[in-house]
Amino acid sequence: MSIPGSRLLETARADAPAVWVRVEHVQGSAPREPGASMLVHASGEEGTIGGGHLELKAIAQARRMLASGERAAVTDFVLGPSLGQCCGGAVELTLRRIDARETPWLEALVPLDREAGTVWLDTRVGAVDAPHTVASVVRPAGAALRRPAHGVLRLVSRVDGAPWNVWVFGAGHVGEAVVRVLATLPLRATWVDPREDRFPAGLPANVTVLESDSPAHEVAAIPPGADVLVMTHSHGLDFELCVALLAREDLGLVGLIGSETKAASFRGRLARRGVAPRAIARLQCPIGAPPRGPGGRHVLDRHPGAIAVAVGFDLWERHRVAAPAAAAPDGAGR
Structure with missing residues (x-):
């Protein structure tokens, strides 16, 4: 998963310093793709940039930044024997301190959690008091380092909006299992249920819960292109949700849990x-992985974990096929 702007802003407003570690550029084979990120606190981490020695080195550097007050850095890693990794590629990471001083640009970044578009985060690297700014100017993809006249390195990072959104209606055992699987994918999950105290504590940063007395009325708030899964405790509510969802032609998958009957x-x-x-x-x-049984019928499994894995796999395959990598602007590259 990657850390959403809303979580970064929450961290800044709490004024509990952390370091945002982000994969900016990849050459060859690497554990994670550009845009993958994690948040490093003094006593823990959220998210992942691929694990292994690469992540351990990044965490150690982030903790040094927390101790020293350094606000931004860029680091290149070759994924070879020195890191105990055999990927063979190279990764460029950016590290940015997140605290109360970063609130203004994070407030500008947060709308990207819901809206389409690309912004460029422009950071001066090497100056303790370097401010961060968000610009809506399209520039070459990937991280770009340059040296202004005053000699301070400048880092420009691409941040894309309109993430993959998945809405899940229903917070029963299956709904919880599905959401926990989805939370491991690079998406934003919104989890809806009308019942009080149905949502567990400690959910990942890319999961938003919505307790609503009228879930069908929330359909209007679903972003265009989002995938939607219906698995509530009530067939009547399932039906009303399906009516509302199918009235919208701008959604992705509209899936309903259940048998062929x-x-x-x-x-x-x-x-x-x-x-x-x-x-x-x-x-x-039914929803989930493609049919595997005789005659092309779905093979049903009532175990929540099995359903969750099947649904997660199917959604991932649909998303991977439907969303090929966008072409970089002219002149992109390093």
């Missing part, structure tokens, strides 16, 4: 409600 029942009820056949055809039920 439930799928047939819901499709019949949706037709009687007046939902167009084209919209009904968009409803995916």
